[in-house]
Amino acid sequence: MKFALSGFDMVSDFYGSPHGIRFSIPGSQWFIVPALMSYFASEGFQTYFETLPEVIVRRRANGAPMTVGNLIIEDKPEIVCLDDELIHNMKIKNRSEAFEDSICVAYMGDRKQPDICHIENMRFAIPNPTTTSLGLAFKNYYEKECSYYGELREGSTICNVPHREIPQKIMNGQVDYGIMWNSEARHWKFKHYFPDIVKRKFSWLLMENAQSPAAELFQRIQSGVIDRYYSKYGYIIANK
Template sequence: METGGNMAVLSPGPVRLSVPAADVVMDLHGDPAHHDLALFVHGSDWMVMEDLLRAFRAAYPEYGDVYYETLPAGILVRQMREGALQVGDLVIRVPPDVIAAGSTTLAELAEEEWLTEYEEYASTTLTILVRQGNPLGIIGWGDLLRPEVRLALPNPEREEIGRLVREAIVQALGEEGWIELCERRRLYGANRLTEIHHRQTPQWILNGEVDAGPVWVTEALHQAREGAPLEAVELVEGESRRGRFALGIVERTCRHPEAAQAFVEFVRGPGGRAVYEQHGFEGPAAHEPAYESAPAGPLGV
């Protein structure tokens, strides 16, 4: 449209404004106002989503515009309950069609009648991420108590992985060990709690701000594929924990039921399973303990 003698013709599409280091929001994707499907996906799946949605769109081209978030489950749950997410001065109000998170989180939401059905689709286990070469020789939870080790811990109140990390550390080191790592050492700055561990823990280690941090095995595998100078400490049998992940249609807020059903079926089907396997995830593991025994209250409160 011509608006003046010297004005350029406006091309269709959004105005693009990018200011490096000031506009980076890595876990929000797509158009929050206009989309065919809205997904709330816990951060544990962040590295999968590009490949997963590429395969999903190939199978269902009619649902090409997907808005999705890959934030910690505690943040997603609070966003659902409160109806909005605020990032700086920006407020985003997107009701989810589908949520994917830990099995226990989905069970909690079902009790609150956000959804009636959910199914497990993948699982993975804990590991400890360190710098390449493991310069401090960390081999298990007990080494995290050494005075020279600085640690990033996922926040149990925000992040599902934090529940299992707490459980594993308490079993290995006792309640006093958890208090030492999570409370006392935080007071004098040796250890830190993450808000988004899948972003912060690897970066803090690379920056030299911490020496180690528990993550999912799949996150460590992703860092290795990306060539980051990091490696995983394989925990001995009995010291790790398995996270079980489930997804379901959020009937209370779902605006795109057909697209939501197609996505859930795709993730649970051979196409979705293949993508998750490529990223190191295992299938559902209903026979193993997951979040149920973790000593923490509901996420997102």
């Protein structure tokens, strides 16, 4: 039985059956999940995915429950994908380098490509640095190479935007530019620049609570069987 009401069927960051092998991965990878689930199913693995901001992925991996409306999801993920910068003080059984992604400036149409240090009075959307590694990486770069990050709030730049909202803001004309991952800009077929300057590495983690089916699937992930789904969008796959 399917239950959905217009305006209320909003659980778009959760996929599959909670009885399957539980994954928690960054929200920027949402567009890859259907292909991953289909492939895993063809190999006999039932899976459940959460696509969340990286900081929340880390909290989930460390045991924090997830509340969605009146629903509380308490089961911990068994396999996690996370920015290497956020992997510390975590109880894991195994770790495998996954891939690398880079920050870019995405836009549509015929626009100039402004210097990143002179965007304070432009219509830019910048992701939240407190919940996403993307936003934090951009903030760190801006403060190192340009100026005080807080000055961006004084202009027309929109800061602290949930990264999943940025593509829609660009397409709707609410902003002219948006900071996003190179992979997601490719997915949306946005024009983009500023590539390969700020990079982040990600790893797959097999959590301490993982059961045998999750451990078996993790071994397959380590072998590179899903790398093609990521390389399609420009992720730089780690050497196995």
